[in-house]
Amino acid sequence: MIHTSRILILTTAVALSAQAADEQAAQYGPDPRLPEQQRGLLPNMTIAEPANWGDQRPTVPENYSITAIATNLKIPRQTLVLPNGDILVAEGRGGNAPKLKPKDVIAGYIKAQGNTSVKSGNRLTLLRDSDGDGTYETQGVFADNLNAPYGLALVDNNLYVANQDALVRFDYQPGQTQASGPPEKLTDLPSAINHHWTKALTASADGRFLYVGIGSNSNITERGMAAEVDRAMIWQVDAQTGAHKPYATGLRNPTALTIQPGTDQLWAVVNERDELGPNLVPDYLTAVREGAFYGWPYSYWGQNVDPRVRPQKPEKVAEAVKPDYALGSHVAALGVDFSSEVMGAEFAEGAFVGEHGSWNRPDPVGYKVVFVPFSNGRPNGDPVDFVTGFRDENGKTRGRPVGVTLDPRGALIIADDLSNTIWRVTRAQ
Secondary structure, X not given: OOOHHHHHHHHHHHHHHHHHHHHHHOOEEOOOOOOOOOOOOOOOOOOOEEOOOOOOOOEOOOOEEEEEEEOOOOOEEXXXXXXXXXXXXXXXXXXXXXXXXXXXXXXXXXXXXXXXOOOOOOEEEEEEOOOOOOOOOEEEEEEOOOOOOOEEEEEOOEEEEEOOOEEEEEEOOOOOOOOOOOOEEEEEOOOOOOOOOOEEEEEOOOOOEEEEEEOOOOOOOOOOHHHHOOOOEEEEEEOOOOOEEEEEEOOOOEEEEEEOOOOOOEEEXXXXXXXXXXXXXXXEEEEOXXXXXXXXXXXXXXXXEOOOOOOOOHHHXXXXXXXXXXXXXXXXXXXXXXXXXXXXXHHOOEEEEEEOOOOOOOOOOOOEEEEEEEEOOEEOOOOEEEEEOOEOOOOEEOOOEEEEEEEOOOEEEEXXXXXXXXXXXXEOO
């Protein structure tokens, strides 16, 4: 016999779960629903429980297939497909920010349980498929002794790498499998404290400029504004001289950058602030406007004020630009690239986004690669799940997507920094 109280508990749990799902679904697109702020001693935390893939693999749509083309890497983050089809993989882990409060120590320990235990590679690995059959027979170190490399870009014969502390340049010759020597430093990048250490990178369509994403040194200015100088912004860097200036500001953590094909329009995915509740604040995909201010730390999603920031600056809030497209709160978007017709008609126009996955909400989100459809050059419609199955319903997590890169030969390349794997998704011919 089932007691009425148990039925009530089960019904309430189902209702709350459905409500949470509805709230998350309402956070997609240009006009997300923003609930009331919630603040507490510690956020609700549900982390990844790492598990091996075994004979399983991620799930892709019908008529697509996915293959692991490289394994046993040392924390793969971002990838770059070279003109000859070789793939470069940036491997490493950075950051050295001291914990400020007891809750930071607790949260840091818990989050670490959901990450790989592999030592940072601090290198670039090159993958080569010599005969074009989809098997990458060559896997070797292209360059090592780097400092948590993350962003990658190629302009003519210049290979640019964004380490956590500097933007460097290698000479690159087509077909090269190893760097010919150590890189040249183009410019230093902010690296003191390095709460958000990743340095995203892309090049303008004409190759004249490089764009570097630099995250904040805190969640919401806990270290003071002096620690945020040159932070929470995108730099524009002269590719020849290293001279740089702020291109856009107020972006808490711009983790991946790309140029929209056929244009010189810069796009970014940005990780927003924490500790305002499970459905605040949505991470986002946006076209980046030169000179624009996107709100951090004073406001979010345009002009929604964050009361935790002191002193308040209403004049800055008034300047804040609303992003283009919400991806959902705490999905931790870490990769973005535009698609093309090589991925099939359904996924021809839009952007792929790698979502590393949440840690600070009771119902986990992210842990997948989504496709954001575009129309007339702008996002149009809800995101579509493209690669899933990294985390199962029991919380077992076999992978966490980071960088996503379109191979113009007809594949999507995905870096997975939990299983230390590079995945390749192709469409059936």
